[in-house]
Amino acid sequence: MSEVRTRFAPSPTGNLHVGGAHTALFAWLFARHEGGKFILRIEDTDEVRSTEESLAAIYNGLKWLEIDWDEGPDVGGPFAPYVQSERLNIYAEQIDRLLDSGRGYRCFCTPEELDERREIMRARGIPPRYDGRCVDLPDEQVQTLLAEGKPYCVRFRVEETGATVIRDIVRGEVSFANELLGDFVIRKTSGYPTYHMAVVVDDYLMQISHVIRAEEHLANTPSHVQLMDALGFERPLYAHLPLILGPDKTKLSKRHGAVNLLDYRDQGFLPEAMRNFLAIIGWSAGAEQEILDLDELIAKFTLEGVSKSPGVFDLEKAAWLNGEYLKAVDAEYLTGILLPVLREEGLFQDDPSDERMAWLIAVVDLMKGRTRLLTDFTTWGRYFFTEEFIFDNKARKKWLSREDVPNRLDALAERLSVVESWAVDTIEQAIRGLAEELGVGAGQVIHPCRSAVTGQTVGPSLFHLMELLPRDTVIARLRKAAELARAGQMEPVASVDGDV
Numbered sequence: 144m145s146e147v148r149t150r151f152a153p154s155p156t157g158n159l160h161v162g163g164a165h166t167a168l169f170a171w172l173f174a175r176h177e178g179g180k181f182i183l184r185i186e187d188t189d190e191v192r193s194t195e196e197s198l199a200a201i202y203n204g205l206k207w208l209e210i211d212w213d214e215g216p217d218v219g220g221p222f223a224p225y226v227q228s229e230r231l232n233i234y235a236e237q238i239d240r241l242l243d244s245g246r247g248y249r250c251f252c253t254p255e256e257l258d259e260r261r262e263i264m265r266a267r268g269i270p271p272r273y274d275g276r277c278v279d280l281p282d283e284q285v286q287t288l289l290a291e292g293k294p295y296c297v298r299f300r301v302e303e304t305g306a307t308v309i310r311d312i313v314r315g316e317v318s319f320a321n322e323l324l325g326d327f328v329i330r331k332t333s334g335y336p337t338y339h340m341a342v343v344v345d346d347y348l349m350q351i352s353h354v355i356r357a358e359e360h361l362a363n364t365p366s367h368v369q370l371m372d373a374l375g376f377e378r379p380l381y382a383h384l385p386l387i388l389g390p391d392k393t394k395l396s397k398r399h400g401a402v403n404l405l406d407y408r409d410q411g412f413l414p415e416a417m418r419n420f421l422a423i424i425g426w427s428a429g430a431e432q433e434i435l436d437l438d439e440l441i442a443k444f445t446l447e448g449v450s451k452s453p454g455v456f457d458l459e460k461a462a463w464l465n466g467e468y469l470k471a472v473d474a475e476y477l478t479g480i481l482l483p484v485l486r487e488e489g490l491f492q493d494d495p496s497d498e499r500m501a502w503l504i505a506v507v508d509l510m511k512g513r514t515r516l517l518t519d520f521t522t523w524g525r526y527f528f529t530e531e532f533i534f535d536n537k538a539r540k541k542w543l544s545r546e547d548v549p550n551r552l553d554a555l556a557e558r559l560s561v562v563e564s565w566a567v568d569t570i571e572q573a574i575r576g577l578a579e580e581l582g583v584g585a586g587q588v589i590h591p592c593r594s595a596v597t598g599q600t601v602g603p604s605l606f607h608l609m610e611l612l613p614r615d616t617v618i619a620r621l622r623k624a625a626e627l628a629r630a631g632q633m634e635p636v637a638s639v640d641g642d643v
Contacts, residue, residue: 147179148352152186155197158403159204165421170355171210172444183215185226204404222349234336246373249295250277272325297330307365312382312446319365347376355382382446385425386453411516416465425454466515474508488521490528509603526597536635538594543633548591552625556618565614571606595624
């Protein structure tokens with residue numbers, strides 16, 4: 144195989160897990176780096192659990208990460224169809240070949256019989272595997288059972304001695320004792336092929352040059368290569384990617400947060416940032432650089448850079464990385480991403496004027512340097528869009544509950560009401576001028592002002608954010624905070640952020 148051809152072959156039985164997205168990204172980056180083809184194949188041979196909703200989630204997740212494919216169910220290609228349930232006749236032909244050669248055989252054992260025998264093996268300390276009960280059934284007995292309509296599956300006869308050696312690009316040479324494998328099912332009683340059979344046939348017929356998949360599939364690989372050898376198929380090259388662990392070094396699960404890729408979209412991650420983050424889990428470009436744009440990822444990605452050790456899905460690092468992307472991204476582009484989020488929260492109109500849109504872009508440009516998630520714009524940036532924002536406990540405790548603050552806020556409201564123009568410079572002069580007249584440091588006016596206007600103690604430049612708010616709004620907020628403070632309603636409360 145001269146052309147590099149990789150594939151992502153998900154089963155549509157649930158949402159696209161971040162582990163699946165990680166595998167897809169690595170296979171895609173390698174194909175793009177090598178100038179090859181990336182194929183999307185849907186492995187829906189689990190006819191009971193496969194759903195259209197899961198299939199849609201796979202498409203949406205890959206598209207959100209901006210992973211495209213050269214061949215697949217929706218774009219076609221020279222090896223169509225790319226959905227396994229549409230390829231049953233192809234698998235049947237190959238299974239018949241194995242039956243004819245003697246490497247495949249019919250197994251009439253019932254699930255109950257198999258469970259009972261496995262329990263006996265476990266009780267004896269023997270690793271449970273198929274005991275070969277049906278491997279040498281006489282043809283006459285087989286025909287009798289078939290005539291009786293006895294349900295059966297088809298098993299593959301594995302090599303019983305020696306070892307199967309896998310040469311893996313990431314893990315090197317890995318050897319598996321054949322005596323531990325056991326004859327495995329290649330066609331279920333339903334007539335559907337198993338994963339093992341379908342994946343082997345499809346990888347060969349679709350000319351996949353590199354099988355890039357998660358480490359958990361390494362244990363399946365000796366069975367797969369024995370099937371390939373029995374069918375006369377050329378083996379692809381293998382690269383088994385490291386596991387993804389949570390920060391506590393256990394297998395990534397819901398207790399570490401979301402595992403569904405699109406949940407991170409909903410939490411406010413940019414696709415560029417999530418793609419970058421997934422790429423550096425278990426892979427290194429060979430330098431300390433962690434922020435890589437798409438062109439850099441494609442240019443630098445190699446399978447030799449993939450680690451054998453598990454990678455860690457550190458959500459704190461992902462949020463930091465997302466913040467770095469937000470700082471660098473164009474404000475107008477970012478505004479386009481934010482608009483649906485703001486509208487869903489009821490914070491922005493559906494048909495804004497050009498002037499209103501220009502204002503929103505200015506707000507986004509000011510805020511993006513201090514945010515880490517898109518949802519920050521609708522949480523702590525809420526004060527730009529509505530009067531329904533909370534005063535957090537830090538603002539309440541440190542500034543708004545102080546005895547001298549109400550008078551200062553009233554004085555500042557009066558001062559700002561008469562400034563000649565509502566601009567950054569005049570706003571700053573008014574605030575600093577009041578502090579000088581009161582004989583206090585500028586912070587003694589700036590911080591109460593920020594707390595009253597935004598409900599928080601931190602954020603973007605106070606003078607710039609005030610300029611983006613209407614003068615009347617700012618003055619009204621200052622007076623309201625002063626009134627609430629005098630009434631004793633600015634004491635810290637547990638219901639605000641839980642730190643009291």
